Amino acid sequence: MIKQLPGPGNPGPKIAVPPGIGKLKTNRETNFRRNKRAARDNVPLPRRTPGKLKQHRGVPFTMLKIKSADSCKYDILSLGEIMLRFDPGPGRIHTARQFNVWEGGGEYNVARGLRRCFGLRAGAITALADNPVGRLVEDFMLQGGVDVSLIKWVPYDGVGRQVRNGLNFTERGYGIRGAVGCSDRGNTAVSQLKAGDIDFDMIFGKLGSRWFHTGGIFAALSDTTPGVVIEALKAAKKYGTVTSYDLNYRPSLWKAIGGKERAREVNREIAQYVDVMIGNEEDFTACLGFEVEGLDANISAIDPANFRKMIERAVSVYPNFQAAATTLRTVRTATVNDWSAIVWSDGKFYQAKQRDGLEIFDRVGGGDSFASGLIYGFMEKGDPALAVEYGAAHGALAMTTPGDTSMARLAEVEKLVGGGGARVDR
Numbered sequence: 001m002i003k004q005l006p007g008p009g010n011p012g013p014k015i016a017v018p019p020g021i022g023k024l025k026t027n028r029e030t031n032f033r034r035n036k037r038a039a040r041d042n043v044p045l046p047r048r049t050p051g052k053l054k055q056h057r058g059v060p061f062t063m064l065k066i067k068s069a070d071s072c073k074y075d076i077l078s079l080g081e082i083m084l085r086f087d088p089g090p091g092r093i094h095t096a097r098q099f100n101v102w103e104g105g106g107e108y109n110v111a112r113g114l115r116r117c118f119g120l121r122a123g124a125i126t127a128l129a130d131n132p133v134g135r136l137v138e139d140f141m142l143q144g145g146v147d148v149s150l151i152k153w154v155p156y157d158g159v160g161r162q163v164r165n166g167l168n169f170t171e172r173g174y175g176i177r178g179a180v181g182c183s184d185r186g187n188t189a190v191s192q193l194k195a196g197d198i199d200f201d202m203i204f205g206k207l208g209s210r211w212f213h214t215g216g217i218f219a220a221l222s223d224t225t226p227g228v229v230i231e232a233l234k235a236a237k238k239y240g241t242v243t244s245y246d247l248n249y250r251p252s253l254w255k256a257i258g259g260k261e262r263a264r265e266v267n268r269e270i271a272q273y274v275d276v277m278i279g280n281e282e283d284f285t286a287c288l289g290f291e292v293e294g295l296d297a298n299i300s301a302i303d304p305a306n307f308r309k310m311i312e313r314a315v316s317v318y319p320n321f322q323a324a325a326t327t328l329r330t331v332r333t334a335t336v337n338d339w340s341a342i343v344w345s346d347g348k349f350y351q352a353k354q355r356d357g358l359e360i361f362d363r364v365g366g367g368d369s370f371a372s373g374l375i376y377g378f379m380e381k382g383d384p385a386l387a388v389e390y391g392a393a394h395g396a397l398a399m400t401t402p403g404d405t406s407m408a409r410l411a412e413v414e415k416l417v418g419g420g421g422a423r424v425d426r
Helices: 021-041 108-116 132-143 200-207 225-238 251-257 259-273 281-288 304-317 366-381 384-398 410-417
Strands: 074-079 083-087 100-104 122-130 151-155 167-171 180-184 209-215 242-246 276-278 323-333 336-345 348-351 355-359
Touching: 074 108, 074 225, 083 132, 100 108, 100 132, 108 122, 108 366, 122 132, 180 251, 200 209, 200 225, 209 225, 209 366, 225 242, 225 259, 242 259, 242 366, 251 259, 259 281, 276 366, 281 304, 281 323, 304 323, 304 336, 304 348, 323 366, 323 384, 336 366, 336 384, 348 384, 355 384, 366 384, 384 410
Parallel strands: 074 122, 074 209, 083 167, 122 151, 209 242, 242 276, 276 323
Antiparallel strands: 083 100, 167 180, 323 336, 336 348, 336 355
């Protein structure tokens, strides 16, 4: 069945809605109809005043209905691939004689940041080939404090004909030379996951998690991974877990399986089950078809007002979005960026402090660390204005150190949120 989701003046794309989705969206659709009537009758909706958020039994008030910590084993669960990242330091991949090795993955980085920097209970749902490389990934996860009990271990065939673990070679870039990534991730254990392989009812129903995060990198790994994403999102919603999704468009992942057209088909279906949608200027356009006005091919200048217009269109087409966020990055050089972020929540926009001329050491993982801080702000502060500041500050700090994952401490994030600078701490 095809359901047309309404929007102001433009109904947007027709989106396939599987049977049963109405049950999941009843409350959100009720709110959407209320908003539509208010707009028609020119009746203002009640607005919450920042700084006067009520506290309920120690849990901050927010439009997102977040489960209590004592009702769940986890604060955050991620679903996605976790690879080894090979970093040639200041050199190049094709001339390197040695590499530093880290773990990383677009979805996992968010959960690890919430554990390592923000002190929340995190777990990762993934699959690894059971060999020494997979066990090295596990060891990195343990060092980051992320629970590894939800890893699906797949027997190794000895050479990787049937299953293997992913490798990601990434150089940082410098000045006029941009960062470069070269993935070696075909036929990995996690890319072969299909719907039914993981007991999501047990994970979200019995163990419980307050928040669930996944994204477009995992969805792009194979023809079967989008079904796993949808299965997980449905189960999370069934048990009252807040869901977030980072679009994370990677042309190289979609190139051989249908390109941008396939990316839009997959992500438009997934978007129906997402509470908090995250992405940058390219992601919303490539994955959902929402153009940002005034951008040139090199994204040499960003007007936040145009992003607000784009997000307004997105939330009108997808009334299930309870929040939508994007980073605002203008790349002056590989090592100097202008950096900020905005979030839409409960009908209002909030923008983080603008950091022009931000010096970058390693940009990879900055967006994931933004998502970590944003989620922390929603979960623990209940204030979207604070959430976007925590996200932008954490992302900025993560880009001052090497590797995909954050090395920041909560005190450092809060110092930036409070207006602090880079003076030496002694």
